[in-house]
Amino acid sequence: MRSIIKFLTLTLFSIFVSQSVMAADHGTAQEAEAMVKKAMSFIKTKGSEAAYTEFNSVTGSFIDRDMYIFVLDLSGKTLAHGANAKLIGKNISTLRDIDNKAFIEELLATAKSKGKGWIDYKWPNPTTKTIELKSTYFEKSGDIVVGCGIYK
Template identity: 70%
Template structure:
């Protein structure tokens, strides 16, 4: 019985350590929301041109592990993207997840009607190369939507 308890204790400890390491590698919902709010404040204080340049900087203050900011206008055009600058200027309304979900349309609809929210979809994780559940937090700020997603 003593060996079983020892094994169980070690197993639980290992599980907790592995989960905390995993969490440290990935952003949380609270961190995504905080980054969006920080980005909106940055746009207001520095102006869009300066802010978008900082958002596009993959080594800048708006990139943290797998968290980054992207900004789209109310028609779905990408204005800034912290993970892939090649996407700037693209129409994101054409994006679909692996289940053909038009998640950008969902983001725009909620942003226009409620001002902020979360949208879930399936998306390739650049770290694992696997399709994973992703959730993006966004807020409407004037005529743009500022967003940051997390992998679940």
């Protein structure tokens, strides 16, 4: 009986530890919101050109684990993107996720009407290279939207 209890205790401990380690590889909702606020402040103090250069840098201070900053204008044109430089300069307003959700259209509409919010969709994780559920926090500032997502 003791060996069964030891086995169950070790199993539960192992599950707890592995989940804690996996969670450390992912950003949290609070971290995503903080990164957006930090990015918006960076734009105001350094200017958009310097800020976008920093956001786009793979070694920059706005990429953390699976989180990165992106910036869109209100039409959906990508001004900065920490995970995919090929999107810079492209209008991504018609992008859809694997379930055909027009998440950028929804993000832009919410930004225009409410100023900030969260949106859920499925997107490739740049760290794992697999499609995962993602939640993105975004805020509108003037004629841009700054966002940062977390993978769940």
